[in-house]
Amino acid sequence: MHEPVMVAEVLEHLAPARGGVFVDCTVGYGGHARAVLEAGASRLIALDRDPAALADAAVGLAAFGDRVTLVHADYRRLDAVLDELGIDGVDGLLADLGVSSMQLDGPGRGFSFRRDEPLDMRMDPTTGPTAAEAISDADEKTLADVIYEFGEERHSRRIARAITGARQRSPVSTTGQLAEIVRRAVPRKGYSRIDPATRTFQAIRIWVNRELEELDVFLTQAVRRLRPGGRLVIISFHSLEDRIVKHTLRALQAAGDVELTIRTKRPVVPGEVEANRNPRARSAKLRAAECAA
Ligand SMILES: C[S@@+](CC[C@H](N)C(=O)[O-])C[C@H]1O[C@@H](n2cnc3c(N)ncnc32)[C@H](O)[C@@H]1O
Incomplete structure (x- = not known):
């Protein structure tokens, strides 16, 4: 609810x-x-x-x-x-x-790293690119800037590099894939309370939905x-x-x-x-x- x-x-x-x-x-x-x-x-x-x-x-x-x-x-x-x-x-x-709790946590919307599903993240699924499409089209600098600005993520460059490296091998098309790439890219230290993927997921969501x-x-x-x-x-x-x-x-x-x-x-x-x-x-x-x- x-x-x-x-x-x-x-x-x-x-x-x-x-x-x-x-x-x-x-x-x-x-x-x-x-x-x-x-x-x-x-x-x-x-x-x-x-x-x-x-x-x-x-x-x-x-x-x-x-x-x-x-x-x-x-x-x-x-x-x-x-x-x-x-x-x-x-x-x-x-x-x-x-976003609402139902969008963030509900199944099939692709906002959350708590379940593995297609990486969509659109509040309005009738229009615009999905998060998977946006990630596949963006260059490394754009990704790093998005993750830094909208996620206030200090490891933004490492994460962007990891994403562009991973997508050369296979498209980043699910929430689970993206979360794993981010988790592997950032040093474990300093993230005691939140999942290392939290800030990156927030940033990509704000970007895909053009929230600002x-x-x-x-x-x-x-x-x-x-x-x-x-x-x-x-x-x-x-x-x-x-x-x-x-x-x-x-x-x-x-x-x-x-x-x-x-x-x-x-x-x-x-x-x-x-x-x-x-x-x-x-x-x-x-x-x-x-x-x-
Ligand atoms: C935080 S929830 C609102 C919850 C609502 N006040 C309630 O009591 O249930 C934000 C809602 O705004 C919608 N939303 C976000 N950006 C929007 C936009 N640019 N235009 C219209 N709706 C938007 C989302 O789809 C979502 O349903």
Whole structure:
């Protein structure tokens, strides 16, 4: 099961009890969406790029009937989606970035080194290259840069060299193959708590799904859609992602075409009880902004 993070904090900053039109840009399994609807949102537009997540959300949110509109879309197409639905302004937008527990741990998605299966890693399996295809096409420097930047992996060069060496012998096509290549490439010392493949798998996932690309474009679209008094809430799980959110909100505030108040001077993080209960929540950072009434 995917447990939604910081639900109380999301409701506090999104304030759906005001009623109105809300957008959940990453509906996933619908945990936040359900809370937002139960708190009083009149209508929810729910986007996800993963058709499997949307199918589950459709079941979980069926009781809310036509208050919910589910759309298979990348949130970077927010403007086009809202235009197609004839919606100009919204009262609140939520984005809970990254991957869900079901994507990471579920079978057949190729995100995890805990099972051996085809190395896919696409959140939207209907489009774009798989991780296996991306790895087979990239040069060694690109792989090293990806693993260093998105995985903060200090052994990135060794790992990239090991991958390009291995793929000369046979294609790297399964999660098990990739994990073994990484484990053999890095010195054992210094990795007491996590599997040596963890950072590389995270990096390849962020790269294949272009998770940091055009996040600023999405945030700009989101802020410009806010009605007076409208709220924006973003939860990120990676320091690079949080940095983009922080800087883009500040830049949009400075640009002044929307009168924006940043409600969170520092990011909101989960309380101790939640962090202990839900390990995925530990790296979560929530930032919120509000358009002047
Ligand atoms: C952390 S989960 C969201 C969980 C959700 N808040 C819940 O309560 O179940 C992130 C979701 O965002 C989706 N996602 C990630 N990037 C996306 C993008 N660019 N456009 C649309 N959906 C995206 C993923 O497919 C995944 O289902």
